[in-house]
Amino acid sequence: MNDILPDVSGTWRYLESVVRDVVQSYGYAEIRLPLLEQTELFRRSIGEVTDIVEKEMYTFLDRNGESLTLRPEATASVVRAGITNGLLHNQRQKLWTMGPMFRYEKPQQGRYRQFYQFDVEALGFEGPDVDAELIILCARMWRVLGISRLTLEINSLGTPESRSRYRQNLVEYFCSVKSELDDDSIRRLEQNPLRILDSKNPEMQAIVAAAPVMLDFLDEESSEHFQSLKGLLDAAGVSYTVNPRLVRGLDYYSRTVFEWVTDALGSQGAVCSGGRYDGLVEKLGGRSTPAVGWAMGIERLVALFEACGGEAPATSADVYVVAVGDNALEYAFATAEGLRDKIAGIKVELNFGGGSFKSQLKRADKSNAEYALILGEQEIAEKRVGLKPLRSTEDQSSIAIDVLAETLAARLGKSVAG
Numbered sequence: 001m002n003d004i005l006p007d008v009s010g011t012w013r014y015l016e017s018v019v020r021d022v023v024q025s026y027g028y029a030e031i032r033l034p035l036l037e038q039t040e041l042f043r044r045s046i047g048e049v050t051d052i053v054e055k056e057m058y059t060f061l062d063r064n065g066e067s068l069t070l071r072p073e074a075t076a077s078v079v080r081a082g083i084t085n086g087l088l089h090n091q092r093q094k095l096w097t098m099g100p101m102f103r104y105e106k107p108q109q110g111r112y113r114q115f116y117q118f119d120v121e122a123l124g125f126e127g128p129d130v131d132a133e134l135i136i137l138c139a140r141m142w143r144v145l146g147i148s149r150l151t152l153e154i155n156s157l158g159t160p161e162s163r164s165r166y167r168q169n170l171v172e173y174f175c176s177v178k179s180e181l182d183d184d185s186i187r188r189l190e191q192n193p194l195r196i197l198d199s200k201n202p203e204m205q206a207i208v209a210a211a212p213v214m215l216d217f218l219d220e221e222s223s224e225h226f227q228s229l230k231g232l233l234d235a236a237g238v239s240y241t242v243n244p245r246l247v248r249g250l251d252y253y254s255r256t257v258f259e260w261v262t263d264a265l266g267s268q269g270a271v272c273s274g275g276r277y278d279g280l281v282e283k284l285g286g287r288s289t290p291a292v293g294w295a296m297g298i299e300r301l302v303a304l305f306e307a308c309g310g311e312a313p314a315t316s317a318d319v320y321v322v323a324v325g326d327n328a329l330e331y332a333f334a335t336a337e338g339l340r341d342k343i344a345g346i347k348v349e350l351n352f353g354g355g356s357f358k359s360q361l362k363r364a365d366k367s368n369a370e371y372a373l374i375l376g377e378q379e380i381a382e383k384r385v386g387l388k389p390l391r392s393t394e395d396q397s398s399i400a401i402d403v404l405a406e407t408l409a410a411r412l413g414k415s416v417a418g
Contacts, residue, residue, distance in 0.1 A: 001112055019301075027094050035100065036069070042069055046252070058072075128225050147305060149307070155244055160254065166216075169217065182199070182203065198247060254277060318346050338404075357374075383402075
């Protein structure tokens, strides 16, 4: 688990705001969820035979002996919230949430045991049109952020029935090469053979590559759903690759699955992943409800944004107030508050701790502010303010206090409150 320090938190805040604005422009509304859930929620939704449930969840007993888990992902919590709060009965919901998730994973670069995700879910929508919207929405985010080093992989897992037929063929295939399987694959063979396709063991890759392909076992309705999705993406100009080995790491997926992957972050290739989970609401006790969504790791988004040369807008002060003299600090507070009242979004930083005029100017320059406002005994007496540019070759000027807000707003490109 790591700290997000001030020198990078500005980038985080910028990226989060862009993603939030794009998502909300498509009609998705925010939902805020607890960090803790009953452990059974994740066992039932994610699946007993997954690395998350078997190895990675932070689970403990509370004082009443109830098993609780720090959420390892958000989709199950969104569904639980929808069921318990009556959001899904004869309704359709487009929701987003953001916050920390927890998994006990092996520490490595770009992967933390407390990590942050942005999660988007559409519940109550059956057709491929919403699947396409969620993918197209992502493509818009990348354009707004100037991120180009991403490719889209898509696949279909079909219905539980077609997947059952595929599972049977997969078991037969892996049994025929059982002597070549690693221990993890042998353990999963009887419980969930699709997880073998997720194997990261290099010695398993040739075996996995020769396995049957899910797309060959799709039912007619799932095949039509997948073809329609591809047609909508083609029409929107979103490029993609069909990856028949893409199965995702959670048991609740059906039909559409997708990943946005990059070659810019080494082994941490997946940036945004998702898919359809039509059976999950019913599995967790609700009425049968189609649903689809995606999750994006914010740490990876930050790393990719920087790898692509992105820079967040500056968060430094617009104005640094230099106050010299016995009465200057009181006058400085009043001046700063007046500017905050009158200029929308202005950032004003005051000098604290006194100091000579020269030392205060050094602090002003170090703050990266655009201007220093100079308040001394003479300025106070004349009801004026010294305005010293710190990032340009403009000359220093003396401004009457009653037109200071208008003058600064014009120079900073900001609006004055009416």
